[in-house]
Amino acid sequence: MSSHFDVVIIGAGAAGLMCAAEAGKRGRKTLVIEHAKKPGRKILISGGGRCNFTNYDVSANNFLCQNPHFVKSALSQYTNWDFISLVSKYGIDFEERDHGQLFCLSADEADKNPAKKIVEMLLSECDLPNVSQWYRCDVQDINKTDTGFSFHSISATKEHTGEITCDSLVIATGGLSMPKLGATPFGYKVAEQFGLPVINTTAGLVPFTLHKEDKEDFAELSGIAIPAEITAQDGTVFKEALLFTHRGLSGPSVLQVSSFWKAGQTVTVNLIPEIDVLDLLTQSREKHPNQSLKNTLAKVLPKRLVEVLIDRKMLVDKPLKQFNAKELDAIDHQLQHWQVLPNGTEGYRTAEVTLGGVDTDYLSSKTMQCKNIEGLYFIGEVMDVSGWLGGYNFQWAWSSGFVAGQWV
Structure with a gap:
């Protein structure tokens, strides 16, 4: 089997799903490919199942990055208020806790995991005829071609095994935190393959x-x-x-x-x-x-x-x-x-975020695209951007995913 897509996004987490929704809205033939069985696993367990999805007060000062100015463009292009508006549009109830943190509210006592509403919202945004989602798929042998990228998809179900080509490739595979949820160094290996430095990683918010x-x-x-x-x-x-x-x-x-x-x-x-x-x-x-x-x-x-x-x-x-x-x-x-x-x-096992990652000096702060490799994008936790506790890491996922989605 051989398939071509305008955009392939590797990783169905917060940033990946946001990017897929935005690329899809632009009419791009988009594929989200994920090695886990389900999307948004980190969203589902965050905040004790209530998902601290953003904060009322977000600025560049709430993020750690070797280039502290890098986050400013994306945060201004897609703000916390934009995401709050999206949550409100879907009728998701939420509450403010200390320091402006926003959490999903349960509809009733039986609702023990209101975070699932955020995942459902993102999937609804991706529910477009030109957006496909493949799960339990591994990606191997990524190569740059004259027109974009090619790689092999290895599906656990054999349904989606074969060569895939695309114009734009987005790496949204996250960091190393919480390996029980499937975290891997995949994104860092892709960066190194294409000559992008990776800032040393350590466990953060731990x-x-x-x-x-x-x-x-x-x-x-x-x-x-x-x-x-x-x-x-x-x-x-x-x-x-x-x-x-x-x-x-x-x-x-x-x-x-x-x-x-x-x-x-x-x-x-x-x-x-x-x-x-x-x-x-x-x-x-x-x-x-x-x-x-x-x-x-x-x-x-x-x-x-x-x-x-x-x-x-x-x-x-x-x-x-x-x-x-x-x-x-x-x-x-x-x-x-x-x-x-x-x-x-306690290390990555319980860390909420990974410090370090793909060096942002090699990425455009406006688009998330590699400066020297046309069509290759990095979004979310995989890059050297880490937020404070309080909804900031999710806001970075929404902002960076949105921005890349406008350009892929």
Whole structure:
């Protein structure tokens, strides 16, 4: 079997489906080809099945990229408001959570996976006579031809096995995060085949693991969450919840700062960012001089956490009247500047995004096309663009997919 398409998009995730819909609307004969059984697998599990699909406040500052200006064009061509309008057009209910994050809402108690509405919406947008979707297909032997590209499709069902040719080829295969969903380095290999550099990849938006002694000390706090402010060594600060786990530290603040952390670096944790600890201790010493430090801090921190800090000799428990002003200052500093040296991260297994990827210096920020290879496009997570936690990575998928769809 030999087939020709105007556009072939490899990858049926968020960016790939968005690109297919836009190419299809332009009348392009389009094929989406995917090695998994179903489309949008990452969409379906995101946000606990509720899909944090974008954010009310999106700017280039919410993205990590070696060229920080690269994202500006696509984000302006297809904004968060454009996607919100699309969601509203399909009557999908959503809610705003902290920091402008937008999540799908369940229609009723039986609806445990409202994220599927986003996938259904994208598939509806792709439901055009000139758009085909092939699943359980592997792509092999990609070659540049005089008029475009050729490759072999290997179908698990044998239905779509054969040579495929196309004018435009779009790589929308994502990064390495969450390999259980089928993540592979396929997109990076294609880039390297055609001479595009790939920025070293690491896991981003991922929990920290702790060294053995720290892990053992804090394991009993697993499941406890507190408001915290975490600062990376480069000065980047995030103020959100911190969650203790049986492996280390997680929660939104940890996931956010993990994208700015490098192996061997410490992070600084403010355990009580909303309270003037020194004022609390000073006033409590005046009013309740015989009250212990542990019982005083247990008013503003989980008691079990205070006990662990005491056991680790980060704090000394005794009546407040036995502390002088200098010692109270030291306690205040300790709680606001807890130095944590992670052992590492949980890696791609639980990472929400992949840092690094195809070097954007070799791509057009206006079209997502390779500057030196006509007809070859990269969109979504496969390139060196990573968003913060909060719907930004999906917005990049929508924006980059839309932009490429106008040109392929």
